[in-house]
Amino acid sequence: MKPPSISEHDRRRKKALIALQLVCYGYLLMMFCIQLYMYSQRDW
Amino acid sequence: MNESQSDELPLGTTPAFANMHKWLRRGLIVCLCALVLEGAFTFPLLAVWYGWPTLSLQEICTEFERIRFSDESRECIYPYPLFGPAEGAGQTTARDEWGVQPRPQYQAIEYRELVRRVEARRARENQ
Amino acid sequence: MSSNTLALGGTGNLDEHHRQSRQAQWQADKWMMSGALLLGTAVFGIFGLPLFLRGLWLQIRAERSGLTMRPVIVTLIGYLVAVDAALNTIGWALDLVAHHTLLARVFLMAWGNMFDAGYFWHYNELWIGGATAPGEKSWEIALLPIVFSMRIAAAIGFLQMKRWGHQWLIVTCWFGVVAWAGYIANMTLYADVRYTGVVFPVIGWWLYDIFYITPFLALPYLHSVNREIFSD
Numbered sequence: 001m002k003p004p005s006i007s008e009h010d011r012r013r014k015k016a017l018i019a020l021q022l023v024c025y026g027y028l029l030m031m032f033c034i035q036l037y038m039y040s041q042r043d044w
Numbered sequence: 045m046n047e048s049q050s051d052e053l054p055l056g057t058t059p060a061f062a063n064m065h066k067w068l069r070r071g072l073i074v075c076l077c078a079l080v081l082e083g084a085f086t087f088p089l090l091a092v093w094y095g096w097p098t099l100s101l102q103e104i105c106t107e108f109e110r111i112r113f114s115d116e117s118r119e120c121i122y123p124y125p126l127f128g129p130a131e132g133a134g135q136t137t138a139r140d141e142w143g144v145q146p147r148p149q150y151q152a153i154e155y156r157e158l159v160r161r162v163e164a165r166r167a168r169e170n171q
Numbered sequence: 172m173s174s175n176t177l178a179l180g181g182t183g184n185l186d187e188h189h190r191q192s193r194q195a196q197w198q199a200d201k202w203m204m205s206g207a208l209l210l211g212t213a214v215f216g217i218f219g220l221p222l223f224l225r226g227l228w229l230q231i232r233a234e235r236s237g238l239t240m241r242p243v244i245v246t247l248i249g250y251l252v253a254v255d256a257a258l259n260t261i262g263w264a265l266d267l268v269a270h271h272t273l274l275a276r277v278f279l280m281a282w283g284n285m286f287d288a289g290y291f292w293h294y295n296e297l298w299i300g301g302a303t304a305p306g307e308k309s310w311e312i313a314l315l316p317i318v319f320s321m322r323i324a325a326a327i328g329f330l331q332m333k334r335w336g337h338q339w340l341i342v343t344c345w346f347g348v349v350a351w352a353g354y355i356a357n358m359t360l361y362a363d364v365r366y367t368g369v370v371f372p373v374i375g376w377w378l379y380d381i382f383y384i385t386p387f388l389a390l391p392y393l394h395s396v397n398r399e400i401f402s403d
Contacts, residue, residue, distance in 0.1 A: 054244065055241075057396070065244055068391060071388045072244070072248060075251060076251050077220075080216040091278075094284075108291075112292070120273075145363040146363065148364070148367050150368045151368055153284055
């Protein structure tokens with residue numbers, strides 16, 4: 001069992017994983033917004 | 045983070061990631077339920093929207109084909125010959141604005157619109 | 172885990188505890204496997220969900236009673252990525268090889284007309300049949316064998332808590348990220364073909380498909396779990 005204190009290694013890994021998720025969801029959101037913008041411009 | 049909390053952590057989850065794992069678990073449950081509901085209800089709801097059970101599946105298939113290829117003479121052949129050419133191959137009737145971004149000219153099909161199309165056609169034929 | 176083992180102290184030694192744990196896990200897995208099989212067929216999913224939830228409940232109950240079970244999140248990820256891959260496989264296999272069946276020509280067309288005209292526009296006109304939207308067919312041919320069938324295999328190994336299962340699930344979930352990124356870029360570029368004359372453009376497609384983002388949810392876990400719980 002690991003000691004309950006959060007290691008520096010874990011802290012950096014956590015930061016990287018949160019950044020990864022922000023990038024992924026940000027990309028999806030961006031594509032969605034582009035499509036919404038196109039939707040508002042055309043008669044689909 | 046005190047001793048008793050870290051004891052309750054699931055196997056493989058370190059204290060640093062306890063919170064993240066909790067949220068991932070919630071997201072996973074939401075996705076699971078949503079996929080199940082979609083899987084269960086998509087087919088029946090689509091069928092009702094496009095005219096079943098008033099129209100048979102083959103009649104719906106025929107209407108789709110007529111709209112897709114803008115050709116009122118098309119019929120949905122079923123069962124389709126196993127090694128025959130693709131049903132739409134070589135068709136010349138579909139209407140599009142051609143260009144680097146083609147734009148089809150068919151309209152969206154409204155709720156139960158296919159039923160009204162079929163009924164109108166039958167009324168015309170019976171006159 | 173030490174406190175859990177102590178709670179069981181009276182019933183026997185470590186071997187006995189291990190045997191009981193495996194038995195309880197298998198018991199729960201039987202329910203969840205039959206549930207997941209039904210979930211993967213889409214149409215019968217509603218009958219599969221109660222079976223699956225009962226299995227999950229059995230697992231959680233056994234864990235509470237002090238047995239050493241597979242973590243709930245591992246169970247959820249393993250089954251969910253398998254179900255997600257199975258659902259994708261059904262739809263795309265239908266389009267790839269069964270495009271002239273009545274089922275495909277009614278339900279794929281209906282779905283396409285409602286959410287994504289990639290499955291309506293000039294359908295069954297290519298010599299290979301099926302979807303005709305730019306790029307769509309290539310995605311099907313590439314992703315079916317590489318992503319979805321491999322992900323189902325990986326999920327099975329992952330549920331058995333095997334090291335290869337963990338590793339291959341990481342690989343195939345990254346494939347899933349590539350697939351999502353490329354697929355929606357393609358979709359946005361050819362949005363005119365895909366959303367013109369559609370009943371619920373854009374919002375409809377996103378509402379329907381967003382729940383397939385399971386690889387995005389699985390990856391942060393797979394990269395942050397203590398790898399020692401997976402064995403060779």
